[in-house]
Amino acid sequence: MNVWNIALFEFKRYFKWKQEIISIVLMFAGICFSMVWPHLKAALDKDYQVAVMGDFAPPKLSGFQFSVVSPSTKAEVLKNIGETWHAVIEIEGKGEQERLQLTVKEKASWQAKLKTSLQNWQQERQIASLPLTDLQRKQITELPDIKTVMLKPEKDDKNEKGRTLVSGALLFLLTIGIFSGFGYLFTGITSEKQNRVTEQLLTLITPAQWIEGKILGISLFCFKTMFSYGLLFFLFIQGVAVISDKPEVSLPIGAFELLTTILFVILGMLLVNSFMAAFAATIDDPNHSSRSIMMFLPAIPVGLAYSGIDNAEGMMMQVLSIFPLTSFAAMPLRMAHTDVPMWQWFLSVTLLVACLWWFKSAATRVFTMGIRMYGKEPSWKQLAETFFFPVKHH
Structure with a gap:
């Protein structure tokens, strides 16, 4: 119950209806402007x-x-x-x-x-x-046709343009989610340390409940932000299709791929926020600490996944989609572009869940050590020992 109360507090702490409405209005205004601007520019340009x-x-x-x-x-x-x-x-x-x-x-x-x-x-x-003859002129001006024979026909609902659109949107939303969690966790935890509210909180709850509530609450806020932006992005694409007199845009992935994407995004955001919550607790002064740059490490999996989109069937993408620290970004992209064997899917989910469980425990230990330290930061050796080796804290 304490974990859920903390989660709701952290979620409501940053979720403000007035701010949300203003953000949505501004985004709609930006979308409308981007649609009108090309026509306005064409009319004004001489x-x-x-x-x-x-x-x-x-x-x-x-x-x-x-x-x-x-x-x-x-x-x-x-x-x-x-x-x-x-x-x-x-x-x-x-x-x-x-x-x-x-x-x-x-x-x-x-x-x-x-x-x-x-x-x-x-x-x-x-x-x-x-x-030249007509045939010679055609050979010079036109590219030669190449006949492609596929032994395994491509699925009708997986067109190349749609897959590229889904991949780009997913990477965009993941980036938004990661940096939303980074901002709120970093400012929230470091300000709590500087304002010396740790002692009061630790008399009411355990460090494990504290970090679990923070991770869950900030993750809920990240999911809300990703859903809002994703919905606006989808509505924007639909609006462009209507204005251009083109067929309505539909997701070029099936129900299983969509559920897989949601599952991996949820697990991935929980994993990322666990890392950032633990590391933020080890920073004493955010204005002078050289460790703040480490908070950007969770963005690396998104970049690696992006680099492998052009060869979704390749070995690099297979490794990234199974490795638990990158699978939350790579597996959904890979499934949007190609068929994935079920044994690889099960292995990827199992490793990601196991990694999340272990990571949460390790993050709790680091958070417990860091949140109680004032005036100094734990050494890299202390961080490594606390993170990788379970120890008892007195």
């Missing part, structure tokens, strides 16, 4: 006026207005560059000596887009002028 000298069809490029002018007006057009015209295109030479010339007043960022388009346009004109 078209660059480009004069084309010669008897040839100018290219088409968004943001640029091409106008064919007579070569006899070249002197007048060049005189008005920077005012009436932004650029002038003309072709010098003939046949193999033909060359495209672009005249501008001064260097500007929009010229890179124009140059790339003109290069492709001129290349197409040069290929079209060569004495």
